[in-house]
Every structure is written in C-alpha cells, then in structure tokens.
Amino acid sequence: MIRYLTAGESHGPGLTVIVEGFPSNLPVSREQIDEQLRRRQQGYGRGRRQQIESDRVEVTSGIRFGKTLGTPITMHITNRDFTHWTEKMAVWDAPPENLKQVTRPRPGHADLAGAIKYDHEDIRDVLERASARNTATVVAAGALARQLLARFGIELTAHVVEIGGVRATCIPSEWDALIQAADASPVRCADAEASDRMVARIDEAKAKGDTVGGVFEIVVRGCPVGLGSYAHPDRRLDGRLAGALMSIQAIKGVEIGLGFEAARRFGSQVHDAIAHDGSRYLRPTNGAGGLEGGVTNGEPIVVRVAMKPISTLYTPLMSVDMKTKQPEPAAVERSDYCAVPAASVVGENVAAWVVAEAFVEKFGGDSVEQMEDHVRAYQARVARR
Numbered sequence: 476m477i478r479y480l481t482a483g484e485s486h487g488p489g490l491t492v493i494v495e496g497f498p499s500n501l502p503v504s505r506e507q508i509d510e511q512l513r514r515r516q517q518g519y520g521r522g523r524r525q526q527i528e529s530d531r532v533e534v535t536s537g538i539r540f541g542k543t544l545g546t547p548i549t550m551h552i553t554n555r556d557f558t559h560w561t562e563k564m565a566v567w568d569a570p571p572e573n574l575k576q577v578t579r580p581r582p583g584h585a586d587l588a589g590a591i592k593y594d595h596e597d598i599r600d601v602l603e604r605a606s607a608r609n610t611a612t613v614v615a616a617g618a619l620a621r622q623l624l625a626r627f628g629i630e631l632t633a634h635v636v637e638i639g640g641v642r643a644t645c646i647p648s649e650w651d652a653l654i655q656a657a658d659a660s661p662v663r664c665a666d667a668e669a670s671d672r673m674v675a676r677i678d679e680a681k682a683k684g685d686t687v688g689g690v691f692e693i694v695v696r697g698c699p700v701g702l703g704s705y706a707h708p709d710r711r712l713d714g715r716l717a718g719a720l721m722s723i724q725a726i727k728g729v730e731i732g733l734g735f736e737a738a739r740r741f742g743s744q745v746h747d748a749i750a751h752d753g754s755r756y757l758r759p760t761n762g763a764g765g766l767e768g769g770v771t772n773g774e775p776i777v778v779r780v781a782m783k784p785i786s787t788l789y790t791p792l793m794s795v796d797m798k799t800k801q802p803e804p805a806a807v808e809r810s811d812y813c814a815v816p817a818a819s820v821v822g823e824n825v826a827a828w829v830v831a832e833a834f835v836e837k838f839g840g841d842s843v844e845q846m847e848d849h850v851r852a853y854q855a856r857v858a859r860r
C-alpha cells in the first residue's frame with residue numbers, strides 16, 4: 476500500500492507531503508519532481524502569485540544517493556510569498572493590531588461553510604487551507620508515482636479540451652504529437668486554433684472581472700490488464716480515479732471513456748469489439764476508456780475532468796458580512812482568472828498516484844526488484860491467455 480498526507484497553508488511558511496509505502500531501490504530524480512511543479516505553475520490566466528513562487532522540493536527523508544529507501548519520503552515546498560505574510564500568518568505571535576479579517580465569504584469557495592463548520596471568525600483561517608496552493612504537494616507525490624510507473628512503461632499526459640465554452644475539435648491522436656501540441660499552447664490545448672480562442676475567452680473574462688472554467692482530458696498509456704478490481708466497490712479503479720480527481724479543488728465532473736455521451740447512444744455504438752492478433756487481445760475502439768468492471772483492460776485509460784470557474788471574482792457577487800449580517804459584495808483576494816491548464820497538470824499527477832497505488836497493490840514487493848519479478852511473472856501468464 477502506498478499513501479500520503481499533506482499539510483500547509485497557502486501563505487504560511489510552506490507545504491509538506493509525506494509519502495509512505497514506496498518500494499525501495501527506485502532511482503528517483505529531483506529534477507523530474509520539480510519539472511511537474513513547474514508545469515503546474517504554468518498556463519494562461521494565472522494570477523500574480525505564480526510570479527512570486529518558483530516551486531521546488533526539498534527532500535528531508537526516504538531517499539539516499541538518489542534512490543528510495545522504502546521508508547517515508549518527506550518533501551517540502553517553501554512558500555516564497557510567506558516573506559510578505561510573516562505577521563498575518565505568524566505561527567506563534569499574537570495577531571498584529573491592524574489585522575484585517577476576511578468576513579465576506581466568496582460564493583463558490585469554502586469560505587462560508589468552512590467558517591461555520593470550524594467556528595472561525597476570520598475566513599482567512601479557512602481559505603488558507605482550502606486554497607489550491609496545496610495542489611503543489613499533491614503534484615509532488617504524483618511526480619514520484621509517475622517515476623515508479625515509468626519504470627514499468629506506463630506514461631501519462633493531459634491536455635485541455637474546453638475553456639469557457641470554447642471547444643477543441645482537432646486533437647492529434649498520435650502520442651508525441653499530442654504532447655508537443657499541448658506543450659506549445661499557453662492553455663495546454665493541442666488544437667492551435669481553439670487554443671487562440673480560449674486565450675481570447677480568458678481575456679474577455681478578465682476584462683469583466685470574471686472567471687472561466689473548462690474541461691481537460693487525461694490519458695494513461697501502457698497499463699497492464701488487471702489493475703483495480705470488480706470484486707468490491709472500493710477496489711474499482713474507475714471509482715478511485717473519479718474520487719481522487721473530484722477531490723481536486725473546483726473539479727465538478729469526471730467522465731471515463733465516452734462518459735455522459737455513452738448514455739445517449741445504442742450499446743453497439745458504445746462498447747468495444749474484442750479481437751486477437753495472435754499474441755494479444757485488441758480493441759479497435761476505446762469507448763470504455765481503458766476500464767471495464769473497474770479493471771484496466773490494456774487499452775489507454777481516458778478520463779475527462781470538468782472544472783468550474785474560479786470562485787474569486789474581481790467584480791464580486793453579493794454576499795453577507797458575517798460580522799454585521801448586512802449584504803455586502805464578496806471579498807476579493809488576489810486570484811487566478813482561469814486555472815484549467817494548471818488543473819490539468821494536477822489531474823495528470825493525481826491519476827499517476829491512483830494508478831501507482833493500484834499497481835503496487837497488484838504487484839506488491841518491498842523493493843522495485845521484487846516488483847519487477849512479480850510483473851514479469853504476471854506478463855508471462857497474460858501472454859498464455
């Protein structure tokens with residue numbers, strides 16, 4: 476079993492993630508973790524915070540000479556912005572006299588429900604942890620997971636397919652072309668024409684003090700048949716992927732394969748015929764998105780994820796001041812206008828974590844060498860089926 480726990484406030488000293496259960500002897504690269512953190516900070520529509528931060532991990536346990544020890548791995552990311560918040564986010568000192576509390580909850584954020592639930596007067600005590608700043612730690616954990624998966628030939632990518640109602644239509648089906656085109660786009664959209672229109676849509680929202688959401692697609696290639704299980708609901712990989720992706724801030728929908736479109740079609744236009752080429756089973760189509768019965772079927776896993784527009788509006792909706800109970804415009808915090816490209820990188824790394832979890836479950840072993848033995852034995856069995 477692999478697991479992780481994260482901690483940290485958005486404007487506090489920093490963020491920490493502890494990853495536990497990783498097999499030993501896996502060579503891991505700090506550069507590859509930092510590269511995922513860098514990708515998460517990109518994307519047209521982000522606010523000024525990303526110009527302040529330059530996320531890097533500092534590893535303080537679990538790795539020696541560039542290899543995992545099989546012990547808990549601690550990764551820390553410093554919040555550079557903390558230098559501007561030392562008084563307002565002081566860990567021990569009393570609050571400064573001039574502290575301005577946040578009392579006008581933003582519709583769509585955790586502010587109101589969080590302040591009531593935890594008995595906080597200052598909504599800052601909610602938003603600091605509800606903030607998607609924490610996705611940096613989730614990405615760091617996922618970046619380790621994808622290095623484990625890469626060892627076994629499993630690779631992932633994500634690209635944006637819709638922003639503010641502008642949809643991509645022309646998406647390369649070839650893997651390298653897809654990655655290249657997404658990387659070249661400021662919104663991680665592989666359709667260059669749609670990408671330009673998405674940028675214009677974000678500008679339009681920004682000019683009005685408004686925000687936009689969108690949809691991204693994650694593709695996982697190289698999974699063996701048999702990750703996840705139909706044997707019990709909580710072992711189904713489709714459910715575990717959907718749950719993990721839905722747990723990213725602002726994610727409101729997850730579709731696997733054809734998703735909602737499958738509900739509109741005849742079965743014959745949804746299900747993927749089964750063929751055999753003499754050495755392995757093949758599917759000419761992939762409406763199932765690589766998952767049948769909650770189990771990987773050897774085809775690429777395809778998941779689409781919907782993100783709602785950012786909650787903080789520079790032209791705010793009406794709210795209520797929680798101190799006076801009088802109607803007031805919602806609070807305005809420095810904010811992104813669109814974070815769909817960033818969320819796609821978060822989603823990609825979250826998916827890597829969930830697939831790695833299922834992979835470790837299936838192939839077990841305390842060291843990566845033991846896992847390799849188990850994978851080889853399984854592959855030999857699969858080849859005989």
Ligand SMILES: Cc1cc2nc3c(=O)[nH]c(=O)nc-3n(C[C@H](O)[C@H](O)[C@H](O)COP(=O)(O)O)c2cc1C
Pocket residue numbers: 522583584585605606607610723724725726783785786787809810811812814817818821
């Ligand atoms: C990468 C990323 C960046 C985000 N940036 C902002 C932001 O700048 N301002 C904001 O109000 N919400 C932002 N959000 C969304 C909020 O964190 C989210 O709406 C809030 O936590 C409430 O959670 P819920 O939408 O899941 O209900 C961002 C989300 C993600 C994934």
Ligand SMILES: C=C(O[C@@H]1CC(C(=O)O)=C[C@@H](OP(=O)(O)O)[C@H]1O)C(=O)O
Pocket residue numbers: 485522523524525528605606607608610611724808809810811
């Ligand atoms: C800090 C990050 O995202 C933040 C997520 C976020 C929110 O409310 O979720 C609000 C903003 O925080 P700030 O007011 O400090 O700019 C974003 O910048 C990040 O992704 O690194």
